[in-house]
Amino acid sequence: MNNKEKLRKAGLRPTKQRMIIADILLDGINRHFTAENLQNEINSSGNSMSIATIYNCLKKFRNCGLIKQVESSKDTAIFDTNINQHHHFLDEETGELIDIENDEVNLHKLPKIPQGYLNNGVEVLIKIKKQI
Amino acid sequence: MNNKEKLRKAGLRPTKQRMIIADILLDGINRHFTAENLQNEINSSGNSMSIATIYNCLKKFRNCGLIKQVESSKDTAIFDTNINQHHHFLDEETGELIDIENDEVNLHKLPKIPQGYLNNGVEVLIKIKKQI
DNA sequence: TTTTTACTTTAAAATCGTTCTAAACTACTT
């Protein structure tokens, strides 16, 4: 399926701007990035785009499940092209995130989901620190 | 140990403002809160404090290990008085966090920590969604 | 194809959480 079809299937009009972003993000390579990182990549690709449009698109892409947003206490939002359920190593010093594939973690015992709620995904974060 | 001693032990001068905050936060009740939540509690207790001081104190308390900061993709920082290693349920709709004690989760298989790094804490986040 | 409609992009302004500045204040040391 090409990117135009992916956008259509997600219910998004394949505008010029969304196609530029899709060409960068939906290439099958997993990456973690900020809005500013993406703007730099757009610029490097010979295109340009308003930062408002980049935020609009990232929100649409996220809400459609084309990308995810990482839970992070940094003040800049971090997005993730790996949309499979997976986990992360986090170096809190640098903010660097490294993917952990789902099958590398085995949760043996899980607590009961609170009454009236459904499990909507489990994420394991392993904080790591550079050895001294 | 009283709050004055706790602050001293943490290497912090027990100023009037830090004591007010310690009286609210270090009462043994686990809670998740923002800087603004805390300011409201300070006001409710008949005191008042500059928001700059609240941020200063929260940062000091966090760096001393008296409180933790939760990893969250919300744009407002969330702090946690439960400083034990523990886990959370997160309702992504509302942002509500519910503690999961450490012994309610059993991680059977964990990936190898990257070369040159040390494990600095594991956090499990279970996203939950209201049943429809 | 033309027209109409709803949706999208944009630059610029606004917003909002957080940090900085610099002056006044306070806790601790001598």
Add this chain to the structure above:
DNA sequence: AAGTAGTTTAGAACGATTTTAAAGTAAAAA
């Protein structure tokens, strides 16, 4: 008591993100 190092504060500044509102574009209707 005097000195000094650390703390508080109001207000300004900052930086990420959102809003505004006008111009542009894609899809639908005619």
